[in-house]
Amino acid sequence: MSNPQVDDESLEEERVAVVERIGLLGTPREAAFDEIVAHLAAALEVPMAAFSLVNKHHEWAKSSYGFDRTLMNREVAFCDRVVTNDETIVIADTLRTEPYRSNQYVTSEPHLRSYVGVPVHASGLAIGTLCVLDVEPREFTAQQLDTIEFLARQIEHLVDLHARRRAEAPPHVDVVTLAANDIAIGAPFASTVAGFDRVTYLYDDETLAFVDVNDLAVERYGYSREQFLSMSLLEIRPDNDERAIVEAMVRNTGNEIYAGDRSFQHQRSDGELIDVKIVSVPTVHRGRPSHLVVVTDVTAQLFLHDAIKHAADSDGLTGLANRREFVRLLGTQLKVSPTDSVAVSFIDLDRFKLVNDSMGHDTGDALLGAAAARIREQTPTALLLARLGGDEFAVLNHVSDASVAFEQAQRIRESLERPFQLKGYELVVSASIGVAVSEPDSTAQGLLSQADAAMYAAKEAGRNGCVVFDQALRDRTAEWAQVQRDLGRAIDDGQFELHLQRIHRPGREAEGAIAYEALARWKHPERGVLAPGSFIGVAEESGLIVQLGTHLLKIGAAHAAALDAPVCVNVSARQFNRALVDDVEQLIDLHRLRPGQLVIEITESAVIDAAYAQTVLHGLRRAGAQIWIDDFGTGFSSLARLSSLTVDGLKLDRRFVHDLDSERGWGIATAITGIARALDIIIVAEGVETERQLERVRELGCHAVQGYHLGHPEPAEHEIERLAAEPHRQLAGSHQR
Numbered sequence: 001m002s003n004p005q006v007d008d009e010s011l012e013e014e015r016v017a018v019v020e021r022i023g024l025l026g027t028p029r030e031a032a033f034d035e036i037v038a039h040l041a042a043a044l045e046v047p048m049a050a051f052s053l054v055n056k057h058h059e060w061a062k063s064s065y066g067f068d069r070t071l072m073n074r075e076v077a078f079c080d081r082v083v084t085n086d087e088t089i090v091i092a093d094t095l096r097t098e099p100y101r102s103n104q105y106v107t108s109e110p111h112l113r114s115y116v117g118v119p120v121h122a123s124g125l126a127i128g129t130l131c132v133l134d135v136e137p138r139e140f141t142a143q144q145l146d147t148i149e150f151l152a153r154q155i156e157h158l159v160d161l162h163a164r165r166r167a168e169a170p171p172h173v174d175v176v177t178l179a180a181n182d183i184a185i186g187a188p189f190a191s192t193v194a195g196f197d198r199v200t201y202l203y204d205d206e207t208l209a210f211v212d213v214n215d216l217a218v219e220r221y222g223y224s225r226e227q228f229l230s231m232s233l234l235e236i237r238p239d240n241d242e243r244a245i246v247e248a249m250v251r252n253t254g255n256e257i258y259a260g261d262r263s264f265q266h267q268r269s270d271g272e273l274i275d276v277k278i279v280s281v282p283t284v285h286r287g288r289p290s291h292l293v294v295v296t297d298v299t300a301q302l303f304l305h306d307a308i309k310h311a312a313d314s315d316g317l318t319g320l321a322n323r324r325e326f327v328r329l330l331g332t333q334l335k336v337s338p339t340d341s342v343a344v345s346f347i348d349l350d351r352f353k354l355v356n357d358s359m360g361h362d363t364g365d366a367l368l369g370a371a372a373a374r375i376r377e378q379t380p381t382a383l384l385l386a387r388l389g390g391d392e393f394a395v396l397n398h399v400s401d402a403s404v405a406f407e408q409a410q411r412i413r414e415s416l417e418r419p420f421q422l423k424g425y426e427l428v429v430s431a432s433i434g435v436a437v438s439e440p441d442s443t444a445q446g447l448l449s450q451a452d453a454a455m456y457a458a459k460e461a462g463r464n465g466c467v468v469f470d471q472a473l474r475d476r477t478a479e480w481a482q483v484q485r486d487l488g489r490a491i492d493d494g495q496f497e498l499h500l501q502r503i504h505r506p507g508r509e510a511e512g513a514i515a516y517e518a519l520a521r522w523k524h525p526e527r528g529v530l531a532p533g534s535f536i537g538v539a540e541e542s543g544l545i546v547q548l549g550t551h552l553l554k555i556g557a558a559h560a561a562a563l564d565a566p567v568c569v570n571v572s573a574r575q576f577n578r579a580l581v582d583d584v585e586q587l588i589d590l591h592r593l594r595p596g597q598l599v600i601e602i603t604e605s606a607v608i609d610a611a612y613a614q615t616v617l618h619g620l621r622r623a624g625a626q627i628w629i630d631d632f633g634t635g636f637s638s639l640a641r642l643s644s645l646t647v648d649g650l651k652l653d654r655r656f657v658h659d660l661d662s663e664r665g666w667g668i669a670t671a672i673t674g675i676a677r678a679l680d681i682i683i684v685a686e687g688v689e690t691e692r693q694l695e696r697v698r699e700l701g702c703h704a705v706q707g708y709h710l711g712h713p714e715p716a717e718h719e720i721e722r723l724a725a726e727p728h729r730q731l732a733g734s735h736q737r
Contacts (some may be wrong), residue, residue, distance in 0.1 A: 196216075240422055599648075657697065
């Protein structure tokens with residue numbers, strides 16, 4: 001019986017030998033590999049991807065995207081397990097997965113949070129990996145995993161081609177020249193080219209007739225030697241070639257040696273076309289000028305190159321062009337015909353995330369494919385259609401003016417409104433579409449950005465609409481760009497502060513605030529004090545929301561300590577991760593806050609991924625924070641789902657509060673508060689603006705209330721100064737479970 005350890009060691013030695021034999025280690029970057037890796041990163045929308053080889057002690061990146069490091073020790077490389085076990089490894093969150101959570105590339109730069117690695121094989125053994133990496137935790141869909149697997153197979157084809165080229169390199173031109181010289185002095189053709197492992201033939205310059213061929217020519221082309229010797233060189237060229245042109249080209253080589261990189265087509269006896277490259281050297285055979293030719297079949301290489309190019313330029317899910325190809329062709333169109341008006345329609349599916357998260361990624365992918373088909377149906381004369389990524393599409397059309405472009409966009413929008421019948425579901429979505437029409441000085445990226453801005457305007461107007469980019473939007477876009485530039489400096493310069501709005505116990509408002517909600521304000525040096533509506537959208541879009549949110553969380557914790565009262569701080573969904581838990585834990589320790597004194601407010605969208613959300617929620621509560629769900633009832637949560645989340649409170653959205661006098665509104669609010677009480681969850685009614693609303697909230701039995709009727713947000717310093725005169729009380733239900 002074999003020893004498993006010995007077998008494993010023997011297999012590893014064989015695997016390492018294959019890695020060395022292939023000859024890729026330490027070689028320069030190659031466009032063919034780089035194209036696949038870059039396409040993979042674009043297709044999966046990840047910041048990093050790589051094709052790496054793993055030898056005995058190291059992982060070496062033959063091609064990488066998004067990082068420069070090429071060599072690392074095998075024991076810390078994520079790819080080690082992929083190669084050792086010869087299996088695909090998927091890590092949705094490194095901080096939740098052993099042994100990766102303590103890996104140096106997780107705990108320090110680049111702080112990797114998710115990874116997929118697929119083994120790449122040669123000679124039946126795993127020699128390396130094709131992988132993607134992200135600095136954010138993420139789930140990978142079946143479609144995305146299929147994409148990685150497909151491209152890993154393309155990498156294997158390239159590796160195989162490289163190995164074959166290395167092992168079976170065609171004779172160098174000097175070697176062919178020596179053979180031609182031997183033939184010129186009377187050496188027999190067969191013995192002279194016996195060492196050549198490629199198709200080789202000799203032809204007469206004047207008649208272009210074959211003089212002799214080697215056995216490989218007979219084997220690969222399907223003609224007997226006798227047939228070859230009765231044929232002309234032109235007869236192995238495709239029938240659709242212009243014979244006169246081919247003949248002239250062949251004759252014009254004269255006494256020159258040809259060893260160019262151009263490929264030609266030859267036709268086998270069965271009609272199959274093959275792509276070839278040749279080395280052709282002039283010689284003399286029995287006194288007649290001739291040429292000795294060595295042929296390399298490059299059909300597989302060119303096919304793979306074309307497949308890679310198509311993959312790099314198209315979206316694998318829908319078959320449409322991808323963003324890179326759309327921008328490239330749009331730029332070409334604008335340069336070639338700068339005075340011809342074209343329109344870009346930027347299409348974003350409304351509520352797609354709800355479908356994707358609630359019904360699964362397979363259903364989401366099916367919806368994207370069906371949406372692409374409808375867009376194609378409505379745009380038969382379009383110059384180009386593309387899926388830009390996620391649930392975003394783009395259409396490029398010739399137009400006479402903006403009104404025509406608007407009508408085209410409306411037709412697309414109306415078609416996407418119709419229900420989709422997919423996988424047993426009837427799915428209803430809509431589309432927000434932005435349209436931008438070119439001007440003589442338009443650039444591809446500029447026009448696409450204008451259409452993008454118009455699409456966001458359509459979303460802000462209520463979704464399911466079309467907006468054409470105009471001067472007003474141009475001014476607004478310029479303003480947003482300026483806000484984004486100012487925003488980064490403002491955080492560093494301390495221009496942000498928190499205003500506090502009091503939260504009261506219903507019926508005991510006179511006793512003062514029992515907690516506060518912290519609301520961000522930007523003390524802009526030129527525009528004065530700005531409310532969140534002026535900058536939160538820009539912060540979200542630019543990615544600065546995490547930096548801003550962390551900054552405001554620090555201020556909020558300091559205010560909680562100064563007020564000795566609970567302070568609620570809003571947190572973006574993009575902040576809702578393990579890093580937030582660490583920040584909260586440090587701030588509670590720093591300011592010596594009581595359990596529940598720092599309240600983290602999140603929106604329903606932050607907890608769509610319930611499994612991941614629970615780990616963060618548990619971490620926050622262990623650190624000593626409360627968690628409240630803000631604007632409850634406006635997102636995707638259900639009352640049933642509320643029971644699965646570890647939260648301390650929820651804020652009843654102002655729309656329900658304002659509708660309490662209607663039978664429907666009262667019924668919804670009663671259902672929410674009833675379940676919340678059963679789960680021992682604090683209920684806060686927000687947006688109370690009238691005495692009548694306050695009365696209804698009291699009748700509803702809410703634990704706490706806030707709104708303009710009870711006080712507007714004020715600078716934190718004012719509350720701190722009034723602290724002695726405004727006694728606060730711990731909010732009922734803020735205990736730790």
